[in-house]
Amino acid sequence: MRQVDHPAARRTAPGHSARMARYCLVVVPTYNEAPNIERLIAAILDQGPRFDVLVVDDGSPDGTGDLVAALAARTVRVQLLRRPGKLGLGTAYIAGFRYGLRAGYRYIAEMDADFSHQPHYLPRLLALVEEGADVAIGSRNVPGGRVENWPLTRRLISRGGSLYARAMLGMPVRDCTGGFKVFRSEVLRRIDLDGIRSSGYAFQVEMNYRCHQAGFHLRELPIVFPDRVAGRSKMSRRIVLEAALLVLQLRLRPTPAVRANPARPGHPGLPLQARELGGTLAERGE
Numbered sequence: 001m002r003q004v005d006h007p008a009a010r011r012t013a014p015g016h017s018a019r020m021a022r023y024c025l026v027v028v029p030t031y032n033e034a035p036n037i038e039r040l041i042a043a044i045l046d047q048g049p050r051f052d053v054l055v056v057d058d059g060s061p062d063g064t065g066d067l068v069a070a071l072a073a074r075t076v077r078v079q080l081l082r083r084p085g086k087l088g089l090g091t092a093y094i095a096g097f098r099y100g101l102r103a104g105y106r107y108i109a110e111m112d113a114d115f116s117h118q119p120h121y122l123p124r125l126l127a128l129v130e131e132g133a134d135v136a137i138g139s140r141n142v143p144g145g146r147v148e149n150w151p152l153t154r155r156l157i158s159r160g161g162s163l164y165a166r167a168m169l170g171m172p173v174r175d176c177t178g179g180f181k182v183f184r185s186e187v188l189r190r191i192d193l194d195g196i197r198s199s200g201y202a203f204q205v206e207m208n209y210r211c212h213q214a215g216f217h218l219r220e221l222p223i224v225f226p227d228r229v230a231g232r233s234k235m236s237r238r239i240v241l242e243a244a245l246l247v248l249q250l251r252l253r254p255t256p257a258v259r260a261n262p263a264r265p266g267h268p269g270l271p272l273q274a275r276e277l278g279g280t281l282a283e284r285g286e
Helices: 034-045 064-072 089-103 119-130 152-169 185-190 202-213 237-252
Strands: 003-005 024-030 051-057 078-082 107-110 135-139 146-148 181-184 218-222 224-226 267-271
Touching: 024 034, 024 064, 024 089, 024 119, 034 051, 034 064, 034 119, 051 064, 051 089, 064 078, 078 089, 089 107, 089 185, 089 202, 107 119, 107 185, 119 135, 119 181, 119 218, 135 202, 152 202, 152 237, 181 185, 202 218, 202 237
Parallel strands: 003 078, 024 051, 024 107, 051 078, 135 218, 146 224
Antiparallel strands: 107 181, 135 181
């Protein structure tokens, strides 16, 4: 069965060869997403052989992890990282990013499990980074993007949060809180993932800021963002407050976004991290 139990994610995913399956890994954190996860994985795989899926499950009591394990036993394109409990959205994404980097994926995507991030946008997001962007963001706030079936209060909180983050941090991103992205792997090697402070939904703001702070090129793709079709939202007042405080902390106490290493071609002053958790890029064949 192709699954990885925490903390064994430190190991490279077994059985991977230098096939297209190492092209783009889609990281999907889950907690109690049993009503959605099988359909979501099928929809991601339907986008073509360039996309693999890594589910990072935080010990879902509804059996989400077991459903993914059954799928992982049938195809190498589905992988599972089990964690012992709710350790935070941000840490789930970082664990997935590290897993993908060790496995040698060229691009790493992130998305939610509730179908608010619609898988059919994945090829278009991937195309943006293939064409030269460092990070592609599925955006609700650029022309052509929108949310559906949200109450007015939630719309105001979401749009206001992005405006607040843009104004405080000077980011050229209209959807600062969105979590539907594709990264070039070089970006994630270059960003100091150990220095990420946030663990909840504020993680999305901080990652956007760190990428902008490092000088990477972020592009936004308009998306339609429907409300979840099954399960319960994890949004809460505490999560909103955490994001607001994080923005203030980043403004008042900015920290280096990147590690110090030699510059990489095409990005003057933006060095490429040459070593990532136990192997040089040359040793991993990149």
